[in-house]
Amino acid sequence: MRKVSWEGEDGMTEHEGVLVFSEKYDLMLEMLGKGREIADKLQTSLAAVLIGFNVQEKADELIKCGADKVYLADNHALEHFQVEAYLSVLHNLAMSYKPEIVLIGSTRNGKPLAARLATRLEVGCVPDCNKLSVDEKRRLVGERITYGGNAVAKIAFKVKPQIATVPQRAFEKPELKDRSGQVVRLDVKVEEPKTRIVESKPLEVSSVRIEDADVIVSCGRGLGKKEDRVLLDDLATVLCGQVGCSRPLVEDRKWFPEWVGLSGHKVKPKLYIACGISGVIQHVAGIRDAKVIVAINKDEQAPIFEIADYGVVGNLYEILPALKEALKKQLG
Numbered sequence: 001m002r003k004v005s006w007e008g009e010d011g012m013t014e015h016e017g018v019l020v021f022s023e024k025y026d027l028m029l030e031m032l033g034k035g036r037e038i039a040d041k042l043q044t045s046l047a048a049v050l051i052g053f054n055v056q057e058k059a060d061e062l063i064k065c066g067a068d069k070v071y072l073a074d075n076h077a078l079e080h081f082q083v084e085a086y087l088s089v090l091h092n093l094a095m096s097y098k099p100e101i102v103l104i105g106s107t108r109n110g111k112p113l114a115a116r117l118a119t120r121l122e123v124g125c126v127p128d129c130n131k132l133s134v135d136e137k138r139r140l141v142g143e144r145i146t147y148g149g150n151a152v153a154k155i156a157f158k159v160k161p162q163i164a165t166v167p168q169r170a171f172e173k174p175e176l177k178d179r180s181g182q183v184v185r186l187d188v189k190v191e192e193p194k195t196r197i198v199e200s201k202p203l204e205v206s207s208v209r210i211e212d213a214d215v216i217v218s219c220g221r222g223l224g225k226k227e228d229r230v231l232l233d234d235l236a237t238v239l240c241g242q243v244g245c246s247r248p249l250v251e252d253r254k255w256f257p258e259w260v261g262l263s264g265h266k267v268k269p270k271l272y273i274a275c276g277i278s279g280v281i282q283h284v285a286g287i288r289d290a291k292v293i294v295a296i297n298k299d300e301q302a303p304i305f306e307i308a309d310y311g312v313v314g315n316l317y318e319i320l321p322a323l324k325e326a327l328k329k330q331l332g
């Protein structure tokens, strides 16, 4: 693929269209909303790439979410994510249709996939874009949190296709519209994977993923012992929420399997209750999109109070049981 540079180039038209892919279906829908906005601004088309086995019935919803076209790679060899196989589909597409922009879901699988695609095409890739826009030169501009959450980098591309990855919940899932589009079935030669899945085991995680929770009751080093987690579980049950935590409770104390923050899960709940969490930048980077933040901390100088909508200065061991009882009465 010939790379197109903006400097003195005449090949602006060689690449056209926005391509969206994630093996995580919900994320693909979220990206289609943003992709539609970008495609409209560039007056170009939006396509979704649907890869898997027996997945074609999903094409209709992708079109209703804004795709003009759905490229369908439906093959037994694509039933489970394998980076080489999925890469061959995207690489073939990029070579044949020459999209201007490729958006890939920023998942554990999507990130290496995007990086490999960019390497094969010899172009750049901007990971984890929380914001995407188009500048006056038609360039895609991605914004991502950097320097441990202390800065936001705004990055524009120099060559096409412009590849960016998008984390979950960065954009809203669009409303379904009654629209029509085209489904293009791809006849792709699937690359032989260099790895083999020997066994898959489900992770021991709660039934609702923390990124999807509307309410999160989260604890930090203020929690004295593992068994005290019951205080958080109780409050989370009353509020129909999930329990989360700061990184030291996973990395150092090994009490929980996953944490919230810059290097953990970025969450976007309606309500985030931070109990015994100091609120350093690495934690806050993962909760800044929460609608309402309530902080409970015995240190009135704790930085968490700077970003909290409501702050309670006090001991979580007294406040959590009292809050649970009050809410139980209130909610019946």
Ligand SMILES: Cc1cc2nc3c(=O)[nH]c(=O)nc-3n(C[C@H](O)[C@H](O)[C@H](O)COP(=O)(O)OP(=O)(O)OC[C@H]3O[C@@H](n4cnc5c(N)ncnc54)[C@H](O)[C@@H]3O)c2cc1C
Binding pocket: 148, 219, 220, 221, 222, 223, 245, 246, 247, 248, 259, 260, 261, 262, 263, 264, 265, 275, 276, 277, 278, 279, 280, 282, 283, 286, 296, 297, 298, 299, 302, 314, 315, 316, 317
């Ligand atoms: C590269 C890098 C990435 C990182 N990524 C993350 C990340 O993604 N997520 C993350 O969380 N951290 C991350 N960290 C770690 C981060 O820097 C902090 O060390 C961590 O967030 C602190 O966790 P904490 O708030 O639970 O603990 P502390 O900072 O020790 O805070 C404990 C708080 O509890 C309060 N407290 C104590 N007892 C009580 C009580 N009984 N009642 C009420 N309050 C009480 C204290 O006043 C204090 O404010 C990262 C660090 C690095 C270097």
